[in-house]
Amino acid sequence: MADDERIKPTEKQLKARRNRSIGIALALVVFVIIVYLGTLLNLGPAVFDRAM
Amino acid sequence: MALVEREHVDGEIGRLSEATAGDFISLLKPRVMSLVIFTAFVGMVMAPEGIHPLLGLIAILAIAIGAGASGALNMWYDADIDIRMTRTATRAVPAGRIAPGEALGFGVVLAGFSVGILGLMANWLAAGLLAFTIFFYAVIYTMWLKRSTPQNIVIGGAAGALPPVIGWAAVSGTVTLESLVLFLIIFLWTPPHFWALALFKTDDYERAGVPMMPNVRGEAHTKWQIFVYAVLVAISGVLPAVMGFAGPIYGIGAAILGACFVWYSWQVLRMEETDGAKRPAKALFAYSLFYLFAIFAALLLDVLFARLGA
Numbered sequence: 001m002a003d004d005e006r007i008k009p010t011e012k013q014l015k016a017r018r019n020r021s022i023g024i025a026l027a028l029v030v031f032v033i034i035v036y037l038g039t040l041l042n043l044g045p046a047v048f049d050r051a052m
Numbered sequence: 053m054a055l056v057e058r059e060h061v062d063g064e065i066g067r068l069s070e071a072t073a074g075d076f077i078s079l080l081k082p083r084v085m086s087l088v089i090f091t092a093f094v095g096m097v098m099a100p101e102g103i104h105p106l107l108g109l110i111a112i113l114a115i116a117i118g119a120g121a122s123g124a125l126n127m128w129y130d131a132d133i134d135i136r137m138t139r140t141a142t143r144a145v146p147a148g149r150i151a152p153g154e155a156l157g158f159g160v161v162l163a164g165f166s167v168g169i170l171g172l173m174a175n176w177l178a179a180g181l182l183a184f185t186i187f188f189y190a191v192i193y194t195m196w197l198k199r200s201t202p203q204n205i206v207i208g209g210a211a212g213a214l215p216p217v218i219g220w221a222a223v224s225g226t227v228t229l230e231s232l233v234l235f236l237i238i239f240l241w242t243p244p245h246f247w248a249l250a251l252f253k254t255d256d257y258e259r260a261g262v263p264m265m266p267n268v269r270g271e272a273h274t275k276w277q278i279f280v281y282a283v284l285v286a287i288s289g290v291l292p293a294v295m296g297f298a299g300p301i302y303g304i305g306a307a308i309l310g311a312c313f314v315w316y317s318w319q320v321l322r323m324e325e326t327d328g329a330k331r332p333a334k335a336l337f338a339y340s341l342f343y344l345f346a347i348f349a350a351l352l353l354d355v356l357f358a359r360l361g362a
Contacts, residue, residue: 013068023073031165038110038173 069154075144079127079155080120080162087344088119088215094348095216095234098297098355099223103174111174111222115215118166118182122211124159125190128152130198133260139253159190174222181221185214199261202268209242210235216348230297233288234351240285241344244278244317248337251275251320252330275321278336282317286310289347292354302354306347313343 009017040047092115096108103111127134127145135146144150163186171179193208201207213235220231250257250264251274257264265274289310293303316339319332 007068009068012070016070016072017068019072019074020069020076023076034110034113034169034173037106038169041104041107042173 067151069151071144071150071154075149076158078144079124079150079158080117081123081127082120084123084212085116085120088212089116090345091234091238091348092116092215092219094352095219095231096223097352098216098230098234099220101224103223107173108223111170111178112219114166114170114173115182115218115222117162118170118186119215121159121162121166122186122189124155124162125186126194128155128159129190129194131155133199133262136260137253137256139256163190170218170222175225177225177227178218178222181214181218181227185211185218188214200263202263202265204263205246206243209239209246212242213238230292230295233291233295233297236291237285237288237347238344240281240288241340244281244285244313245337245340245344247274247278248320248333248340251333252337271325275323279314279317279321282314285343286314289313292351298351298354299358302350305350309343309346309350312339316340 089112093112096103096112127143130140131143131145131152134140134143140146145152145155163183167179167183167186170182189208189211193204193211197204197208216234216238217227217231220234221227247265250266251271254264254266254271257267265277269277286307287310289306290303292298293300293306298306316332316336320336323330323332
């Protein structure tokens with residue numbers, strides 16, 4: 001398939017997509033940290049207390 | 053032939069988005085969110101039991117995101133009337149930067165995650181209250197009341213009044229009379245706040261076909277309603293001191309703040325209908341924002357000083 005038949009995002013669309021991707025990445029990192037720390041705080045040392 | 057039909061990509065539905073992360077954040081109504089965060093925080097601090105500060109922070113974040121989600125759902129549903137009002141025409145959905153479906157998906161996902169996180173990190177009573185708040189604002193207020201009755205913001209105000217109750221419940225796992233007094237203060241504050249705005253944005257609401265009180269019942273009736281609610285706000289403001297869960301210094305401060313609220317409402321009541329600038333209404337709108345912040349700040353200081361002294 002020739003390249004010229006594909007949809008080419010404009011410069012503005014590419015820039016906006018990059019901006020959104022960074023936003024999603026940051027939100028995911030914050031979410032993971034929240035769940036990790038929240039779980040540790042809620043369960044306390046019991047989180048490590050399981051059968052080997 | 054391209055991989056995707058060009059007409060779908062260039063059309064409204066499938067067009068490549070130019071929305072930035074900031075546009076999506078604007079869907080959360082950050083200014084409303086700041087008030088939600090503050091009042092929920094005060095409710096949390098006033099609750100009798102304690103919570104680990106980090107869990108408290110996570111709970112506040114979940115409440116804020118939940119409130120933001122309801123804002124996004126509101127902007128999705130109201131895009132058709134937002135475009136007709138000067139105050140809201142530049143919002144991301146009516147301005148075309150975000151497609152309605154994107155706003156809907158964003159709101160639903162955030163609502164689900166915020167309720168889930170609050171339930172897992174705090175308790176399911178608080179999570180249930182948050183879910184109810186989102187439902188009440190997005191469905192009961194936005195989809196039903198807003199377009200059908202001039203009492204829209206009176207009943208819909210319940211959604212905005214719940215954050216301190218959620219904050220209280222997140223810490224203590226209960227809903228008590230004290231937390232309901234915090235609810236009552238915001239609930240009674242909402243009508244004069246929004247009707248003051250409606251008095252100087254009458255044309256906007258008229259164009260959009262939203263039945264706000266001044267458009268439906270007229271300016272004179274609205275001014276009286278504002279005054280009556282202002283008196284009720286002033287009374288509810290001193291209730292924490294009367295009921296004994298805030299000190300006398302708070303009581304005096306709340307009485308002064310409430311008296312000023314009544315005075316500003318009196319100025320609106322005396323405002324001529326021919327007054328094009330509507331300065332008293334603008335002054336009341338600005339003061340009402342200050343009042344809510346000040347009354348909750350006073351409650352916060354009162355409880356902090358009481359604990360330091362104990």
